[in-house]
Amino acid sequence: MTIIRPAKVTDIKGIHEIIEYYASNKKMLHKSLNTLYEDIQEFVVLENNNKVIACGALHVSWEDLAEIKSLAVLDEYQRQGLGRKIVSNLQKNAKKLGINKVFVLSFNPEFFVKLGYKKIQKDNLPHKIWRECVDCHLFPGCGEIALTFDL
Numbered sequence: 610m611t612i613i614r615p616a617k618v619t620d621i622k623g624i625h626e627i628i629e630y631y632a633s634n635k636k637m638l639h640k641s642l643n644t645l646y647e648d649i650q651e652f653v654v655l656e657n658n659n660k661v662i663a664c665g666a667l668h669v670s671w672e673d674l675a676e677i678k679s680l681a682v683l684d685e686y687q688r689q690g691l692g693r694k695i696v697s698n699l700q701k702n703a704k705k706l707g708i709n710k711v712f713v714l715s716f717n718p719e720f721f722v723k724l725g726y727k728k729i730q731k732d733n734l735p736h737k738i739w740r741e742c743v744d745c746h747l748f749p750g751c752g753e754i755a756l757t758f759d760l
């Protein structure tokens with residue numbers, strides 16, 4: 610049975626493995642174990658038979674904006690609606706916090722377009738979000754596409 614729930618510290622190694630798999634294929638950005646432990650409260654996971662098979666995170670950027678981050682579903686579980694399930698759960702969490710808009714920076718914009726997200730110019734996002742970008746080794750030409758969704 611597959612369940613969606615907030616991440617626990619015991620999930621972090623599984624989350625790290627999934628993200629590193631896609632990061633090594635240039636589909637996501639790398640995340641250190643240290644960052645994942647520090648950001649654990651932002652993460653939800655999908656668990657199947659005690660194994661983390663998908664993850665995603667919600668990072669509050671400002672009073673009216675949050676970012677969907679680190680979304681990934683293990684290869685063998687893709688195209689079964691799990692990515693959509695995680696995004697929907699993170700959107701609900703944003704709504705509960707009183708946030709009406711989410712955004713994502715993704716190398717895979719077509720998935721988010723399918724979910725109703727709209728492509729925008731990255732320059733339209735608040736300056737604050739660039740803090741993480743400027744520290745990234747791919748800055749300034751990473752090629753991630755910005756998309757937003759009104760909740």
Ligand SMILES: CC(C)(COP(=O)(O)OP(=O)(O)OC[C@H]1O[C@@H](n2cnc3c(N)ncnc32)[C@H](O)[C@@H]1OP(=O)(O)O)[C@@H](O)C(=O)NCCC(=O)NCCS
Nearest residue numbers: 631680681682687688689690691692693715717719720723
């Ligand atoms: C992107 C990703 C999370 C999608 O997860 P998934 O579980 O396969 O997606 P779902 O099954 O929930 O798909 C939901 C819808 O999006 C569509 N979709 C899924 N992947 C797609 C893609 N790459 N391009 C276009 N549409 C896509 C599905 O067909 C489905 O549409 P439908 O409801 O009309 O059938 C997954 O492919 C993944 O982990 N990719 C590698 C990491 C990555 O790119 N993360 C993106 C954020 S940085």
